[in-house]
Amino acid sequence: MQIKNMIEEKNLKVTTARKELLEILSSEKKPLSFEDIKDKISMDKATFYRNISKFESESMVNSFESNDKKRYYEIQEFPHAHFICNGCSNIECLENAPLPKLDGYTIMDVIYKGMCKSCNATQ
Amino acid sequence: MQIKNMIEEKNLKVTTARKELLEILSSEKKPLSFEDIKDKISMDKATFYRNISKFESESMVNSFESNDKKRYYEIQEFPHAHFICNGCSNIECLENAPLPKLDGYTIMDVIYKGMCKSCNATQ
DNA sequence: TATGCTAATGCAACTAAGTTGCATTTAAGT
DNA sequence: ACTTAAATGCAACTTAGTTGCATTAGCATA
Numbered sequence: 001m002q003i004k005n006m007i008e009e010k011n012l013k014v015t016t017a018r019k020e021l022l023e024i025l026s027s028e029k030k031p032l033s034f035e036d037i038k039d040k041i042s043m044d045k046a047t048f049y050r051n052i053s054k055f056e057s058e059s060m061v062n063s064f065e066s067n068d069k070k071r072y073y074e075i076q077e078f079p080h081a082h083f084i085c086n087g088c089s090n091i092e093c094l095e096n097a098p099l100p101k102l103d104g105y106t107i108m109d110v111i112y113k114g115m116c117k118s119c120n121a122t123q
Numbered sequence: 124m125q126i127k128n129m130i131e132e133k134n135l136k137v138t139t140a141r142k143e144l145l146e147i148l149s150s151e152k153k154p155l156s157f158e159d160i161k162d163k164i165s166m167d168k169a170t171f172y173r174n175i176s177k178f179e180s181e182s183m184v185n186s187f188e189s190n191d192k193k194r195y196y197e198i199q200e201f202p203h204a205h206f207i208c209n210g211c212s213n214i215e216c217l218e219n220a221p222l223p224k225l226d227g228y229t230i231m232d233v234i235y236k237g238m239c240k241s242c243n244a245t246q
Numbered sequence: 247t248a249t250g251c252t253a254a255t256g257c258a259a260c261t262a263a264g265t266t267g268c269a270t271t272t273a274a275g276t
Numbered sequence: 277a278c279t280t281a282a283a284t285g286c287a288a289c290t291t292a293g294t295t296g297c298a299t300t301a302g303c304a305t306a
Contacts, residue, residue: 013302015254034292044256049293051254064236065188069264071292083228100223100235105206108237113187115229136273138283157263167285172264174283192293194263 010058017043021051022075025061031072031082031091064111066091081110087119133181140166144174145198148184154195154205154214187234189214204233210242 003022007014024040025032034048041048052073055061062076067089074093081094099107126145130137147163148155157171164171175196178184185199190212197216204217222230 013253015302017255045292046257046294047255064234065192065194069188069194069292071188071192083225086231094225097225102206102217102220102235104240104243105235106238106243107235108209109235111187111234111236112223112225112228112230112232113234114231117227120227120229136282138273140284168263169265169286170284 006060010060012054012058017041017047018051021048022055022060025073025075028074030093031064031074033066033070033072035070037073062109064109067113079108081112083112083114083116085116085119086113087115090116092116129183133183135177135181140164140170141174144171145178145183148196148198151197153216154187154197156189156193156195158193160196185232187232190236202231204235206235206237206239208239208242209236210238213239215239 003019003026004014006022007018012018020041020043021037024037034045037048038045043051052061052063056063059076061073062079063071063073064082065071066084067086072091079099081097081099083092083094084090085092094112099110101107126142126149127137129145130141135141143164143166144160147160157168160171161168166174175184175186179186182199184196185202186194186196187205188194189207190209195214202222204220204222206215206217207213208215217235222233224230
């Protein structure tokens with residue numbers, strides 16, 4: 001069972017809350033906000049934030065804020081860029097767009113903002 | 124006086140609060156958070172947010188959230204990428220890095236996250 | 247399988263960003 | 277100067293995220 005292994009690999013205690021949280025994040029293809037998640041979890045929000053924060057420092061989870069001023073969390077399976085549409089506010093994972101290079105910097109995450117394909121088409 | 128003109132160009136009323144806010148944003152080279160600004164302004168925070176929101180919809184101001192979970196605002200003179208360092212949390216305006224292209228999308232803003240030059244050097 | 251230690255959790259209280267309704271004020275055209 | 281709609285200040289509110297503390301639950305050891 002991969003969720004349990006993910007936690008053990010980082011030498012973290014395998015708790016019900018952690019399994020539940022990673023289960024939800026990995027079952028969705030899209031980044032989720034706390035609002036998206038809160039009704040699906042049984043843990044307290046303090047536990048949610050403490051675990052998210054631990055997952056982030058262990059590079060298991062990545063987060064960024066979208067146009068709606070909400071923070072979105074996702075499992076960091078492999079680094080990929082995100083596109084946030086200023087038109088429809090949709091978030092897309094650009095799994096085929098390679099992370100760009102920038103001299104002297106190490107780029108670990110990229111967020112593009114603008115108009116997505118369908119908003120451009122129907123503009 | 125360019126601040127007054129900036130406001131008039133968008134057919135907005137030239138108020139003390141708007142002039143003050145744009146004055147502060149344009150006097151800094153870096154994006155500023157509400158916390159950075161709040162002690163420098165005399166307007167109420169409701170007025171601050173209402174004006175920021177109006178400026179954003181008129182494309183006079185751009186905003187994004189940083190690693191510290193605070194939103195940063197800046198005058199949008201010309202579009203440019205930002206680099207947020209996961210090490211030192213510093214925000215850099217990459218004025219010479221052109222916005223990348225992405226087929227079918229219109230990219231209006233880019234945020235890179237990772238390690239900046241000096242954090243890479245001293246690591 | 248029982249024991250014990252530490253980390254994880256739940257709860258409550260808190261902080262701070264951002265929003266909204268409403269009464270008052272002010273910019274700007276006549 | 278007069279008028280009117282828009283902008284402002286104030287207060288109350290919502291919600292994300294944090295923190296302290298008492299309790300609980302992993303997990304290693306015996």
